[in-house]
Amino acid sequence: MSKVNLNTPEVPVRELRLGSITGFSGTAAGLVSCSNAGGLKDGSRSFSQCMGCSSGNAFCQLSMITDAAMVNHAPVGCAGDFFGYNFVYRVGQMERDLPPVIGRYFNTNIEEMDTVFGGARKLEATIRLAFERAKPKAIFVTTSCASGIIGDDVESVTNKMTRELGIPVVTCFCEGFKSKIWTSGFDSAYHSIVRKIVKPPEKKTNKVNIINFWGSDVFSGLLNKLGYEADYIVPFSTVAQLERISEAAATIQICPTLGTYLGAALEQVYGVPEIKAPVAYGLAGTDAWMRELGRVLDREQEIEEIIAVEKAAVLPKLEEYRARLTGTTCYITAGSAHGHALIALLRELGIDVQGAAIFHHDPVYDNGDPAADMLDHTVKTYGDVPNYNVCNKQAYELANILNRVRPDLMIARHGGMTHWGAKLGIPTLLIGDEHFSWGYQGLLNYAERILETLDNKEFVTNLAKHSTMPYTKWWMEQPPYTFLGGNVHVQAY
Amino acid sequence: MSKLIEQPRYSCALGVQQSVIAIHRAVPVVHAGPGCSTKIHGFLGQGEGYAGGSTIPCTNSSEAEIVFGGENKLRGVIHGAFKVIDADLFVVLTGCTSDIVGDDVGQVTREFQAAGKPVVYAETGGFKSNNYVSHDLIIKAIVEQYVDKFAADKTSVIPGLVNVFASVPYQDPYWIGNLQELKRILTGIGLTVSVLFGPESGGVEEWLSIPRAEFNIVVSAWPGLKSAQLLEAKYGTPFYHFPYLPVGGIETGRFLREVADFSSVDRAAAKAFIAEEERKFYTHIERTADFMLEFRYGLPRVFYTMLDASYAVGLAKYLLNELGILPAQTQYVVDNTPEEYRAAIVERFRTISSRRSANVEFVEDGGAIQEAIRLDKPAQRALILGSGWERDLAAELGADLLPVSVPITYRLILNCGYAGYNGGLRLIEDIYDRVLGTYR
Numbered sequence: 001m002s003k004v005n006l007n008t009p010e011v012p013v014r015e016l017r018l019g020s021i022t023g024f025s026g027t028a029a030g031l032v033s034c035s036n037a038g039g040l041k042d043g044s045r046s047f048s049q050c051m052g053c054s055s056g057n058a059f060c061q062l063s064m065i066t067d068a069a070m071v072n073h074a075p076v077g078c079a080g081d082f083f084g085y086n087f088v089y090r091v092g093q094m095e096r097d098l099p100p101v102i103g104r105y106f107n108t109n110i111e112e113m114d115t116v117f118g119g120a121r122k123l124e125a126t127i128r129l130a131f132e133r134a135k136p137k138a139i140f141v142t143t144s145c146a147s148g149i150i151g152d153d154v155e156s157v158t159n160k161m162t163r164e165l166g167i168p169v170v171t172c173f174c175e176g177f178k179s180k181i182w183t184s185g186f187d188s189a190y191h192s193i194v195r196k197i198v199k200p201p202e203k204k205t206n207k208v209n210i211i212n213f214w215g216s217d218v219f220s221g222l223l224n225k226l227g228y229e230a231d232y233i234v235p236f237s238t239v240a241q242l243e244r245i246s247e248a249a250a251t252i253q254i255c256p257t258l259g260t261y262l263g264a265a266l267e268q269v270y271g272v273p274e275i276k277a278p279v280a281y282g283l284a285g286t287d288a289w290m291r292e293l294g295r296v297l298d299r300e301q302e303i304e305e306i307i308a309v310e311k312a313a314v315l316p317k318l319e320e321y322r323a324r325l326t327g328t329t330c331y332i333t334a335g336s337a338h339g340h341a342l343i344a345l346l347r348e349l350g351i352d353v354q355g356a357a358i359f360h361h362d363p364v365y366d367n368g369d370p371a372a373d374m375l376d377h378t379v380k381t382y383g384d385v386p387n388y389n390v391c392n393k394q395a396y397e398l399a400n401i402l403n404r405v406r407p408d409l410m411i412a413r414h415g416g417m418t419h420w421g422a423k424l425g426i427p428t429l430l431i432g433d434e435h436f437s438w439g440y441q442g443l444l445n446y447a448e449r450i451l452e453t454l455d456n457k458e459f460v461t462n463l464a465k466h467s468t469m470p471y472t473k474w475w476m477e478q479p480p481y482t483f484l485g486g487n488v489h490v491q492a493y
Numbered sequence: 494m495s496k497l498i499e500q501p502r503y504s505c506a507l508g509v510q511q512s513v514i515a516i517h518r519a520v521p522v523v524h525a526g527p528g529c530s531t532k533i534h535g536f537l538g539q540g541e542g543y544a545g546g547s548t549i550p551c552t553n554s555s556e557a558e559i560v561f562g563g564e565n566k567l568r569g570v571i572h573g574a575f576k577v578i579d580a581d582l583f584v585v586l587t588g589c590t591s592d593i594v595g596d597d598v599g600q601v602t603r604e605f606q607a608a609g610k611p612v613v614y615a616e617t618g619g620f621k622s623n624n625y626v627s628h629d630l631i632i633k634a635i636v637e638q639y640v641d642k643f644a645a646d647k648t649s650v651i652p653g654l655v656n657v658f659a660s661v662p663y664q665d666p667y668w669i670g671n672l673q674e675l676k677r678i679l680t681g682i683g684l685t686v687s688v689l690f691g692p693e694s695g696g697v698e699e700w701l702s703i704p705r706a707e708f709n710i711v712v713s714a715w716p717g718l719k720s721a722q723l724l725e726a727k728y729g730t731p732f733y734h735f736p737y738l739p740v741g742g743i744e745t746g747r748f749l750r751e752v753a754d755f756s757s758v759d760r761a762a763a764k765a766f767i768a769e770e771e772r773k774f775y776t777h778i779e780r781t782a783d784f785m786l787e788f789r790y791g792l793p794r795v796f797y798t799m800l801d802a803s804y805a806v807g808l809a810k811y812l813l814n815e816l817g818i819l820p821a822q823t824q825y826v827v828d829n830t831p832e833e834y835r836a837a838i839v840e841r842f843r844t845i846s847s848r849r850s851a852n853v854e855f856v857e858d859g860g861a862i863q864e865a866i867r868l869d870k871p872a873q874r875a876l877i878l879g880s881g882w883e884r885d886l887a888a889e890l891g892a893d894l895l896p897v898s899v900p901i902t903y904r905l906i907l908n909c910g911y912a913g914y915n916g917g918l919r920l921i922e923d924i925y926d927r928v929l930g931t932y933r
Contacts (some may be wrong), residue, residue, distance in 0.1 A: 051553050054528070077505025077619040078619065082536075083501075083900035107499075107501060109498045125497065144589070145526040145590045146593065177556055177558070471578065483573055483577075
C-alpha cells in the first residue's frame with residue numbers, strides 16, 4: 001500500500017498499490033488468512049471471457065458531475081458506454097427530482113492516421129469544442145488503450161487547455177490494459193478530482209461526504225438527527241461542491257471497493273476522517289458502523305439512542321423473516337466489498353450461503369486499517385463461506401459452479417450474470433441500488449425481495465425448459481477452476 | 494473540421510463482434526483490452542443471444558501483452574474456447590491493443606486452421622474503421638477462410654437460391670424483423686432465401702451454401718456491397734442492388750418486381766404474390782386514410798431523419814410518398830458513408846418524390862446535428878427519426894420521436910421491423926402510437 005501522492009498524474013493500479021488479485025479458489029476464511037499473511041498469490045486464467053475496463057468505471061463517476069463535460073480520447077468504440085451512463089444519469093435525476101439533463105460526452109474519434117501521427121491536436125480541438133458546446137465548469141479527459149500505446153502526451157494537452165480555457169481540464173488515466181481490476185478506474189477518477197478539483201479547506205462544515213453510485217438517499221435522515229448533512233459524491237455533484245469536500249466532517253463509503261482511494265486521499269491530504277468500520281450490512285456490521293460514525297462525529301450518545309430505537313422497530317419483523325428463510329440456500333456473485341456485505345446480510349437472515357464468485361479481492365484498503373476489512377468481519381461474525389471464488393466476471397466458471405451447487409436462489413450485483421442462474425431454473429435476484437440493503441431497515445428490505453423472488457418461479461422454470469447453454473458438456477463436467485492456474489506472484493504490500 | 498463525435502451512433506471496427514453473434518452458433522474470440530467487448534455489447538443490442546455478452550471469449554490484454562506481445566495468450570484463449578464453448582464457428586477479432594503492437598493473429602489462427610478447426614480471423618482494431626465497414630470484412634473472412642474450406646460444393650448453382658445482405662445486425666436495431674420480412678416476401682415471389690444472420694437463418698450451415706446462389710441481393714446503401722462484389726469475383730455470382738430499405742407498398746413492390754426480373758422465378762406467380770400483398774397493404778392505408786386526413790388535433794407534418802443512409806432514404810421515401818409527411822429541408826446521414834457512395838445518396842434525396850427535394854448532410858457528430866435542428870426550429874409539429882439521444886431535443890421542440898438508430902434504449906425490440914409491407918404497416922402503428930400517446 002502506498003501513500004496518496006498527488007504529484008504524479010497517474011495513481012498506481014490496485015495490483016501494485018494494494019496487491020489486489022482476480023483469481024482465487026478456496027474458502028472465504030482461507031482468503032482472509034492468506035490476505036492477512038501478506039503473501040497473496042494471484043491466479044491467471046489460460047481461458048477467459050470479456051471483462052470490464054478501468055475507463056468504464058472512471059467514466060461512471062466523472063460523467064455524472066452535473067456541470068462537467070467528458071472527453072474520451074479514444075476510437076469511437078470506447079464511447080460505447082456513453083449512452084448507458086447517460087441513461088443511468090437520467091434515471092438518477094428522476095429519483096432525485098432533478099431536471100432532466102443530457103450528459104455531455106465527447107469522443108475524439110481516434111482513427112488510423114492518428115495512431116501514426118499522434119492524436120494530441122485532435123484532443124485539443126475536441127476539448128475546445130466541448131467547452132464551446134457544453135460551457136462546463138470542468139472537463140475530464142479519459143484515456144484509452146489506443147491513446148496510451150501510441151504515447152499521446154495527454155497531461156501536457158490538458159495543462160495547456162486549462163490555461164487556455166480558464167477551467168480545470170483534467171486527465172484521468174484509465175487505459176484498459178493497465179489493470180485487470182476495473183475498479184482501478186474509480187481510483188483514477190478520484191485521483192483526478194482530488195488532484196485538480198478539490199481545494200484546501202477554508203473552514204470545517206457539518207457535511208459528511210458519502211462516496212456512492214446513484215442509489216436512493218438513506219443517509220439524510222440519520223445524519224440530520226445527528227446535526228450533520230449528507231453530501232453525496234461524486235455522481236450528481238457540481239464542480240463547486242467537489243471543490244469543498246475537503247471541508248467535510250467525515251467521509252462515508254457506501255462500498256469500500258468503490259471509495260477506498262478517495263476516502264483515504266481526503267483523510268491523508270486534508271484530514272477528513274474516514275469511517276473505518278465494516279459497512280453497515282447485517283446487525284453486527286450495522287452496530288459497529290453506527291458506533292464508529294458516532295465516535296468520529298462525536299455523537300456517541302445520540303447514536304446509541306438511534307440504534308436502540310431502530311433495532312426495536314426491526315428485530316421482531318426480522319425474526320419472522322428468519323423463520324421463513326432459514327435453510328434457504330444461496331449463491332452470490334458480486335463485486336468485492338458489496339459481495340462481502342451481502343454474505344453478512346444473507347447469513348443474518350438465516351440463509352445458507354453456499355458460495356460466492358467475487359470479482360476481485362483487495363487484501364487491504366487504502367486506509368490500511370484492518371478494521372475496514374469486510375470479509376474478515378463477515379467470516380468472524382458469521383463463519384466461513386465454502387466455494388469462495390475470486391473470478392473477474394468469468395461467466396463460464398459461474399455457469400459451471402451453479403450447475404453443481406444448484407442453490408435455491410442466486411443473487412447477482414452486476415449485469416450479464418443473472419441469466420446463468422435463471423437458465424438453470426434458479427430464481428435470481430439483481431438489486432442495483434446498494435443503499436437498498438443498508439442498515440437495519442435494509443435487512444427487512446432484502447428479506448422481502450428474496451421472498452418475492454423465491455415465490456416467483458414460473459418464469460425461470462419455463463425459461464430453463466426452453467433455453468440453450470453455450471457451454472460444452474465437457475466443460476460442465478470439469479472442475480470449475482480448470483483454467484485457473486499460474487499462481488502469478490503478487491508483490492506483498 | 495474536427496472529426497470528434499458527441500453522441501455516437503455506431504461503434505468501432507470491433508463492433509462487428511455483434512455481426513458474429515448474429516450468426517447462429519458462431520462465436521467471436523476477441524483479442525483486445527478488457528472492456529472493449531462489454532462496451533460494444535452495452536451499446537449495440539439488447540440481450541446477449543446465444544453466446545454474446547458475458548460469454549464472449551477474450552484475451553483481456555494487459556500490460557504484459559502490450560510489452561511482450563499477446564500471441565501466446567491468444568493461443569490459450571482460442572484453445573480454451575474450442576473446449577468450453579459449444580459452437581460451430583469461431584471468429585477471432587483483434588482490437589486496438591493487438592493491432593497497434595502488431596501481434597501476428599493470422600499466424601496464430603492458421604495454426605488452428607491447419608488442424609482443421611472452424612476458425613477465421615479479421616483485423617478489427619477499433620481505430621481502423623467502424624462496424625459498418627468491418628461488417629463486410631468479417632463476411633469476407635468467413636467466406637475465404639471457412640466457406641471455401643468447408644463447403645462441399647462451390648460450383649453447382651441452385652436455381653432460385655439467393656443470399657441477402659441487408660441489415661448490419663444489432664447496428665440496425667430492427668435487423669431481425671427486417672430480415673424476417675425480406676425473407677418472407679422474397680420467398681413469396683419464389684426464391685429460396687439465405688439471410689445468413691439471425692433466427693430466420695440456418696446459421697453456420699447456411700453460410701456453406703453461399704457459393705451456390707443463383708444471385709445475391711444487397712438491400713443497403715453501401716454496407717454489404719463489398720461482400721456481393723467479392724462473391725461475384727470469387728464465384729461469378731451476379732448481384733442485384735437495392736440501395737435503401739424498401740418500406741411500404743411503392744418501394745417494396747418496386748424492389749420485388751426488379752428482383753423477379755433479375756431472377757429465374759416464375760414471373761406470373763411472383764406478380765400474383767406482389768398484387769396480393771399490395772391489396773392487403775393498401776386495404777389498411779385506405780381504411781385509415783380518414784384518420785390521417787381528419788385527425789384535427791395535430792399530427793406531425795415534417796420529419797427529420799438522423800439515420801444511416803439505408804434507413805434515411807427508405808423511411809424518407811415512405812413518409813413522404815405514402816404517409817404525406819414532408820421532409821425538413823435538411824436530412825442527416827450519420828453512418829460516415831464512404832465518399833464513393835455519397836453522390837448517389839444526395840441524388841436520392843434530391844429526387845425523393847417526383848416533385849420534392851431535400852438536402853442531405855453527412856455528419857457523424859450527433860451533437861452538431863442537434864444544434865442544427867435546434868436552430869432550424871420547425872414551425873410545424875415534427876417527427877424525429879433518430880436515436881435515444883434525441884429525447885431532450887424532441888421534448889424541447891414538442892416533436893414526436895421514433896428511435897430507429899442505436900442507441901435505442903427507450904424501447905425493447907424483439908421481431909419488430911420496418912422493411913417491406915409488414916414493416917410499413919408497423920411503422921405507421923409505431924409513429925401514430927407515439928403521436929396519439931401525447932394526448933390525454
